[in-house]
Amino acid sequence: MPKTTVNDVELYYEDSINGDESIIFSHGLLWSCRMFDAQVKNLKEDYRCIAFDHRGQGQTEVTNDGYDMDTLYEDAVALIESLDCAPVHFVGLSMGGFIGMRIAIRRPELLKSLILIETTADPEPLENIPRYKRLNMVARWLGFRLVTKPVMGIMFGQKFLNDPNRADDRDYWKKQLWNNHKVGITRAVMGVIERKPVYDDIDKIKVPTLIMVGDQDVATVVAKSERMHAKIADSEMIIVPGGGHTSSVEEPAFINQQIRKFIENL
DSSP states (O other): OOEEEETTEEEEEEEOOOOSSEEEEEOOTTOOGGGGHHHHHHHTTTSEEEEEOOTTSTTSOOOSSOOSHHHHHHHHHHHHHHHTOOSEEEEEETHHHHHHHHHHHHOGGGEEEEEEESOOSSOOOTTTHHHHHHHHHHHHHHOGGGGHHHHHHHHSOHHHHHOGGGHHHHHHHHHHHHTSOHHHHHHHHHHHHTOOOOGGGGGGOOSOEEEEEETTOSSSOHHHHHHHHHHSTTOEEEEETTOOSOHHHHSHHHHHHHHHHHHHTO
16 A cells, blocks of 8 residues: 655555545544544445555654644645545544544635544543553553553443454454554654644634544543534534444444435535
């Protein structure tokens, strides 16, 4: 799969090529474009699907700096422009949503629509920061296996975590967690927990916007999505039954259906 150098970073991306309209998939913290495999598989026959890894994560370069959300926004803009695929439907989950909102506010001409999943326009709650920093330090110096249980509890809902039929899925995502680059993830985590809010600016978002959030999401609770929905004019909001903070993986059929329906109805 290809890599391209944009904004002083070598980004890894996957491009299905086919389709007159393009969908960009922007993943959440600790993971990679793999978290959208089910969506790409479902949509790639009808749309050009482009999924990429943020710096320090997946197969993208680990850089010395640039993990703040404004630089990641610039990475995404540069990728869209380099692939000449605008305007795109931008799907951002958690950290990916932080980036998608910045594009919608600052470069709306690049977007045809915005789909926000398990994300927020607010800063990281102060009460979360010490815990996340401790987990980050343990992962950096002692390895990801020691933080597996608390991280899985943040990233996935109880339905997914306790379903005996999804043991193989849980093992797969544990291995994805363990395979992270320790330095890259440490820097990416700090970029997320130290992010600046964009809530005061999201009323500038005028592109069609769909907000989805799992009813079991403990990282960005439903109230966070309701707060965005109230301020983004004409936005739609859907609660994902049984979804945690990674509903693209936990409830893929539901997410696929909602993305397809939203785009087709534009």
